[in-house]
Amino acid sequence: MEDDDKLAIKWFRWMGFGGLVLSLLVFTIYVTGLIPSTVSPSDSAELWSGSSKEYLAETGLAFSPGWFRTITNGYFLSMAALAILASTALPTLAALGIRWFFRRDFLYGSMAVMISAVLIFAIAGR
Amino acid sequence: MQKTIFLGILLLLLFSVGVFAEGISENSVLPEGMPWWGWSLLLFVFCFVLGITAIVAGVGGGILYVPIVSAVFPFHLDFVRGSGLLVALAGAISAAPRLLGSGMASLRLALPMALAGSIGSLIGAHVGLALPSHIVEISLGAVILFIVALMLLAKRAEYPVVAAASPLSFRLGISGTYLDGATGDTVHWKIHRLIPGFFLFFVIGFMAGMFGLGAGWANVPALNLLLGAPLKVSVATSILIIAINGSAASWVYLNQGAVIPVIAVPSVAGMMLGTRIGAKMLTRSRPTAIRWVVIGFLILAGLRSLLAGLGVI
Known part of the structure; x- marks a missing residue:
C-alpha cells in the first residue's frame, strides 16, 4: 500500500x-x-x-x-x-494536496487543491 | 470496536425515538395519521431492507433510495434527493478505506475524474434545486428508466484490453497492479481515453448532483468500458469518486434547506446497517432473482415519477 x-x-x-x-x-x-x-x-x-x-x-x-x-x-x-x-473529502484532499506539493508532484497537487476549492465553494453556499 | 460503537449508538437512537419522542410530539400527528417519529422509524426499517436488497442485487443504495422513497413516503423530492446524496456518501466513505487498503481503488485514477465530477455535481445540485419539481420528476423518471436499460444491456469486461496507455494518463502515472483474490493472479492495468472520460465524468457528476442518485451506475461502465480499467478496479475507484463528488453536492443541499435530520439520519443509519447485513447474507441468497425484483421496482418507480411529473397521477 x-x-x-x-x-x-x-x-x-x-x-x-x-x-x-x-x-x-x-x-x-x-x-x-x-x-x-x-x-x-x-x-x-x-x-x-x-x-x-x-x-x-x-x-x-x-x-x-x-x-x-x-x-x-x-x-x-x-x-x-x-x-x-x-465534509470528509475536504481534509482528505487538502492533506493529499500538501503532500503532493512537497513531493513536487504539481499536477496531482493542483488537482487536489482545485477539488478542495470546489468543496469550499460548495460549503460557502455559492 | 467501531462496529460495536456504531451498533450501540444505533440501538440508543431507536430506543430514544420510540420511547421519548412520543412525549414531545403529541400535537404533531400528520394528516396521514402517523406521527413524525412513526415515519422516521418506518424510514429506518425501509432503508434497512433497501440496504440488504441493494447489496444482494449488486446495485448501489443511492440508486434505489431516491426513486423508491419518493414513491412510498410523503416527503418532497428535494428532501429525498438531499438524503439520497448523504446515503450514497456515507456508504462510499465507509467502504473507501477498505478498498484503498486492498489496492483495488486507485487515487491517481479517481482524482482527475473526481475533479470533473465534483464541478458537475455542484452545478447539477444547484440546477436540480432551482428547477420546478415537475420538471425534476419527469427527468428523474427518464433517468431511472435509462439506468434500467443500462443495467439490462451494458456489457462489462473483466480485463479490458488497453493496447497503449494514452500520453496524458502515462504522464499522470495512472496505472497499477493488484492481486486478484479469485484467480490468484497479479493484474497489471493501464488506461486510455482520459480526456473523453474527463468530460463524461462531468456529465455523470451533474446528473448525480441533480437527482441525488449516487453515481455507481454510470461510473463503473465509464471507467471499465471507456477508460479500460479492470472491472474490480472500476467498482472500487467508482466508490472513491462518489466519496469525493457526493461531498460537493451534499453541501448544496445542506445549505439550501433540503436536508432534514429526521429524514436523513434514519435513512443513513438504516442503509448502513442493511448493507453490512446484506454483505453477510450474500453467500446464502439468490442474487439473480433479487436483481430482477429490483429492476421491476425501478421500472415502476421510474414510470411513477414520469407520470407524476406529467400530472397523469
Missing part, C-alpha cells in the same frame, strides 16, 4: 466514522429534546411535504452563524454533525 493511500484511509476513517457516530448521537439528543431546538422534529414533519424553499422560509437558517448557538440548539447541532460527514 502506498503512503498516499494510507493518508487517505486515515482521514476517511477519522472523518467518516466520526461524522457518522456523531450524527447518530446528536440526532438522539435532538429527538429526545434534551437540548432545546429552534426547529423541533414535529415542525420538520409539518413541512416535509413542501419544497426546500418553503422549508427554509419557515424555519430560517439551515445553519447557525455562531458556534455557541450551534452547540446549544439540537437542530443546528444535528445539521452540523451531518455537515461533518459531508
Whole structure:
C-alpha cells in the first residue's frame, strides 16, 4: 500500500466514522429534546411535504452563524454533525494536496487543491 | 470496536425515538395519521431492507433510495434527493478505506475524474434545486428508466484490453497492479481515453448532483468500458469518486434547506446497517432473482415519477 493511500484511509476513517457516530448521537439528543431546538422534529414533519424553499422560509437558517448557538440548539447541532460527514473529502484532499506539493508532484497537487476549492465553494453556499 | 460503537449508538437512537419522542410530539400527528417519529422509524426499517436488497442485487443504495422513497413516503423530492446524496456518501466513505487498503481503488485514477465530477455535481445540485419539481420528476423518471436499460444491456469486461496507455494518463502515472483474490493472479492495468472520460465524468457528476442518485451506475461502465480499467478496479475507484463528488453536492443541499435530520439520519443509519447485513447474507441468497425484483421496482418507480411529473397521477 502506498503512503498516499494510507493518508487517505486515515482521514476517511477519522472523518467518516466520526461524522457518522456523531450524527447518530446528536440526532438522539435532538429527538429526545434534551437540548432545546429552534426547529423541533414535529415542525420538520409539518413541512416535509413542501419544497426546500418553503422549508427554509419557515424555519430560517439551515445553519447557525455562531458556534455557541450551534452547540446549544439540537437542530443546528444535528445539521452540523451531518455537515461533518459531508465534509470528509475536504481534509482528505487538502492533506493529499500538501503532500503532493512537497513531493513536487504539481499536477496531482493542483488537482487536489482545485477539488478542495470546489468543496469550499460548495460549503460557502455559492 | 467501531462496529460495536456504531451498533450501540444505533440501538440508543431507536430506543430514544420510540420511547421519548412520543412525549414531545403529541400535537404533531400528520394528516396521514402517523406521527413524525412513526415515519422516521418506518424510514429506518425501509432503508434497512433497501440496504440488504441493494447489496444482494449488486446495485448501489443511492440508486434505489431516491426513486423508491419518493414513491412510498410523503416527503418532497428535494428532501429525498438531499438524503439520497448523504446515503450514497456515507456508504462510499465507509467502504473507501477498505478498498484503498486492498489496492483495488486507485487515487491517481479517481482524482482527475473526481475533479470533473465534483464541478458537475455542484452545478447539477444547484440546477436540480432551482428547477420546478415537475420538471425534476419527469427527468428523474427518464433517468431511472435509462439506468434500467443500462443495467439490462451494458456489457462489462473483466480485463479490458488497453493496447497503449494514452500520453496524458502515462504522464499522470495512472496505472497499477493488484492481486486478484479469485484467480490468484497479479493484474497489471493501464488506461486510455482520459480526456473523453474527463468530460463524461462531468456529465455523470451533474446528473448525480441533480437527482441525488449516487453515481455507481454510470461510473463503473465509464471507467471499465471507456477508460479500460479492470472491472474490480472500476467498482472500487467508482466508490472513491462518489466519496469525493457526493461531498460537493451534499453541501448544496445542506445549505439550501433540503436536508432534514429526521429524514436523513434514519435513512443513513438504516442503509448502513442493511448493507453490512446484506454483505453477510450474500453467500446464502439468490442474487439473480433479487436483481430482477429490483429492476421491476425501478421500472415502476421510474414510470411513477414520469407520470407524476406529467400530472397523469
